[in-house]
Amino acid sequence: MPEHCDRLIDYISGELNEEEKRAFEDHLKECSECREEVEEMESIMKDLPFAAEPVDPPEGMKNRVLGSVFEEEQTEPGTVSEDVEQPYEDDKIASLTTHKQGKRVRKPWTALLAAGLLLSVSGNVYTLLNEENEGTDPVVESIDEVMKKVTLSGQQNGTASASIIKQQEDRTLVVEAEQLNQLQGEEVYQVWLINGETPHRAGSFVTNQNGEGAVAFSLEKLKDQGDFDTIAITKEPDATSETPRGDIVLSSKL
Amino acid sequence: MKERDYDLYQKILTGDKHALEKIYDKYEKLLYSFAYKTCGHREMSEEVMQEVFMKIWTQKATYDETKGKFSSWIITIARYTAIDVLRKKENQNYALDEEWDAPNEKEPSVEDLVEWKERGSMIREAMKQLPKEQKKIIMLFYFKGLTQQRIAENLDISLGTVKSRIRLALKRLKKELAIIEEKGGVSDA
Structure with missing residues (x-):
């Protein structure tokens, strides 16, 4: 030849x-x-x-991708997602269930720059999940501080950790759970912060197929509720419970 | 009436976010599935998606009609991006274990790209007819984007064998595809 x-x-x-x-x-x-x-x-x-066999894209990918793409040309913060649906719910629940493996791939998260709070929270979740690597490859520069960290346990399957992170004047609760029983229908896992006899909603999440789930919750709206003595996770029939309707799955004193 | 890709692309150039969103919606599943075939990893595939649309939005990649169909162009961008993302990861070894084995995913739904639906099932059927080593070489060469040198090292064959195997595999695939096309496509049975 x-x-x-x-x-x-x-x-x-x-x-x-x-x-x-x-x-x-x-x-x-x-x-x-x-x-x-x-x-x-x-x-x-x-x-x-x-x-290529059709694969369903992960939930919320469009918002994350277009959010960060549009951000590229944006100069004013806060206008990032004007043309795409807001990816976040009002009470700043960010379900991390589909992204828990995202240890090294951080770029998709830059969409979250739009919400400074969440960015910082995801950074901390990252840190919490990878404590052995702490400091070697920080996600974002952050002066956040973990004020408190507890491990939740219960009679049933599952464990969870909860951290309260201080970011400037704001406090955020981050809960990360694993080995939980699967949910059915509209069921959710609801996090509660309890002050004496009074429970307060503090974020809800669903689990992925591995029984893992996570939620970040801004404590701003609860800042006038005094000190909480207990954190608990219950299984609720849907995400609307104002007081616990299901049994406590995991809990810890704070 | 549906806007043509090219018209949408022209609007993207003027900074029209809705136009980019429309292109995104149209190609999301195809490009994601393709990236997934290459990377075999969900987060990496999402990273690919982000880079592809970033390149289009910031005009690091530009399209004009002399480059052929818009769909071919955007797929090419996705392919190079996916290979690039995959290469950046230090450890590719897991990728080498990947056989062609098609997961039993459902066929694309009707709203997906017609071209994908039509061609996809035929090509997958044609791939099935190839001997294992030819399937593997296409997987490594095309989807994983390995250099011939790396393929040679990993399969422990000579560079010459890599070249001839790629050549034979592609020719065989073409032939099998022609046979299927002649039969009028893949039956639904």
């Missing part, structure tokens, strides 16, 4: 440098055999992407 013809696979796989590529393209003008073969190879390669 002539020398040039030998480069055909290198050419279609993009392994030639600019000079080599030009030389091969010159060769193509003269060698009809190679030309046909390149066309043949390229036509089949053009079809190959369609061989």
Whole structure:
């Protein structure tokens, strides 16, 4: 096989440098055999992407992707998501269930820059999940401080950790749970902060197929409720319970 | 009436977010599935999506009609991005264990790209007809984007064998595809 013809696979796989590529393209003008073969190879390669089996994109990907893309040109904070649905619920619940494996891939989270609070929280979740790597690869520069961290336990399956993080003047509760029983229908796991006899809603979450779930909750709206002595997680029939309707799954003194 | 990709793209160039959103909606599932085929990892695939749309929005990648169909162009961007993302990860070894084995995912729904629906099932069917080593070489060469050198090292075969195997695999795939097309596509049975 002539020398040039030998480069055909290198050419279609993009392994030639600019000079080599030009030389091969010159060769193509003269060698009809190679030309046909390149066309043949390229036509089949053009079809190959369609061989990918359909995979459902993760929930909320559109908001995360477009949110951070649009942010690229934004100068004013707070206008990031004007053209896409707001990815966050009012009480700043961010379900981390689909992203728990995101240890090294941080870029999709930059969408969350839109919400400074959540960004900082996800950074802390990252830190909490990867304590052994602490300091080597911080997600974001942050002066957040973990004020309190407790481990929740109970009679049933599952464990959880809860941290209260202080970010400037705001406090955020971050709960991360695993090995929980699967939910059904509209059921959710609801986090409660309890002051004496009075429970306060402090975020809800659903679990992924591995029984893992997490939630970040801003404590701003509870700041006038005094000190909490207990944190508990219950299984509720839906996300609207104002007081616990289900049994306590996990709890801890604060 | 549905706007053409090209018209939408022109609007993207003027900073029209809705136009980018429309393109996103149209290609989300195809590009994500394709990225997933390459990366085999959900977070990485999402990273690919973000980089692809970032490149389009910031015009680091630009399209004009001389480059052929918009769909082919955006897929090409996705492919290079996915390969790039995959290469950046230090440890690719897990990827090498990947066989072609198609998971039993459901076929694309009707609202998905017609082209994908039509071509996809035929190509997957054609892939099934290939000998195992040819399937593997297409997986590594095309989807995983490994260099021929790396393929040679990993499969412990010579560079010459890599080249000829890629060549044979693609030719065989083309042939099998032609047979399926002749039969009028893949039956639903």
